[in-house]
Amino acid sequence: MIQLRRLFAFACVVATLPFGAAALDLPAGARLQAEVSENGQVEIATSRFDGATVPAITAAGHVSRQAWRVPGQTGRSYQILTALREQLRQDGYRVLYQCQAVSCGGFDFRFQLGHFQSPDMFVDLADYHFLSARKDDSFAQILVSQSAQDAFFELTFVTPSEDSAPVPVTTEAAPTAAPQSSGPLDAQLQSAGYVVLSGLTFATGSAELANGDVPALSELANFLSADPTRRVVLVGHTDAEGSLDGNVALSRKRAASVMERLINGYGADAGQLSADGVGYLSPLAGNATAEGRELNRRVEAVLLNTE
Template identity: 80%
Template sequence: MILPRRLIALACLVAALPVGARALDLPAGATLQVEISENGQAEIATSRFDGGVVPAITASGHVSRQAWRSPGQAEASYQILTSLRDQLREDGFQFLYQCQAVSCGGFDFRFQIGHFQAPDMFVDLGDYHFLSARKGETFAQVLVSQSAQDAFFELTFVTPSKEDAPVLSTTKATPTSLPQSTDPLEVQLAAIGRVVLSGLTFDTGSANLAEGEVPALAELAAFLTEDPERRIVLVGHTDAEGSLEGNVALSRKRAASVMQRLINRYGIDASQLSADGVGYLAPLAGNITAEGRELNRRVEAVLLNTD
């Protein structure tokens, strides 16, 4: 199996699947929980649960299954999926199917496709992500979910021979921050229910939103205009400098500034919007580095309904 030559890591630390000089990059600190490697067959899902079965391709060859755990990345399950998806795409894989828990078929899909069980592989039946892909006679399948603290992901590879199967290893280092998803705003809202609004600039310690066009706000405005029934709450976040009380107040004011910009500049109905803030209680990255603090200072849009 030919795996990607040059890939985007989720963090500085990489858990690698070396195949000769090639590797598939996994999240920072990921640890292998269990692995099964054997010749045989695997069902590769190609559509949602149809009420009876999960439509699938029966792939034959060397089947390699692994369950991985990524400590402290419970909020990163969708980013893990998109990172692996982007790496597979770079290597020429064609995608067969991608879904989220509800669109996959919930309980029935997970238990027909997932191979490992807790504690090796924890799956939140209301919040998991899946994709399958093919490159020639090589197949890849990814199932990602999370517990309250950690992310879990199950990888299945079917390759023509054992020699093509990945050999797994991990390397320890200090993780930094997660990359932002490159998916369109509406895709992120549909898949994980929230999106970071990039390009917002505030003065230090201020809730004043800088003037100028912000593509993310234009995209969010278009999303809301398309369906007047859609409701969004804007949630402000800060880094960990200063008191919790002060940061919560500042994060709320920044979210309110974004809401007013959407109303005043883009004509969004105020009934579709609300604003709140949580200060530094939901970081994306560590607050030790300047890079991490910058990532934590953000406003997110959270989708309240899909009807």
């Protein structure tokens, strides 16, 4: 059986999924809410919602889905995801994509991913975690969220089956350069829901925003002042140098630095802004080159409402 890194209380609740030859240990008290097992195909997400769709690999074979509820575990969604991810890694899976609600694409990502609905599976659109992974021709997806009282997670596994066709796979190489933004900032926010703020400069390991005028921040401040009901979250991103925890903390500081500049330097209303960070979990470019790492050190503005 897979050995579990005990991030918090897990017990001998075992998922009866086709998880290789091993069993998947689940949180103590986890209760199975719903289950589907059939031959078919599943879209395995490999990147954030791009404004039109969720980039994905189409995997075919035996599809097993389960929805689980963990009473009294609200606030534990990230720990649940982390513990399950470590078990997958120990069994030979490699992570394809991991994100948190805002970095995934919010409602649009959730709308295209996930099988079960309430009451079997509850998803807070502002607070969920997602992971996809692959081991040879087997795939896994995990979606974790929480209500005010309980944690919920959905497990999806696709494994080759003797009576199914070979797994059709569509893969795309990791981009070496970020897609270029086009059009005014306000138009991008209202059409795609987010925009990379250009003109921000961060050195590796630093949360300090370089001095100087940043036209994108002026545009964003004007966008907010034009409608006091608009709400934007600033999401920081880093390159892949260093630990995940360190980069998440750094990305949050970068987002907070941009928020402070917007308020103190451009007169933005603090009540319309918030800041968060996801480290290196949502890259725009490969981290193998200096150019790619520079592109990944960024802050995005994500529009939380469109009315």
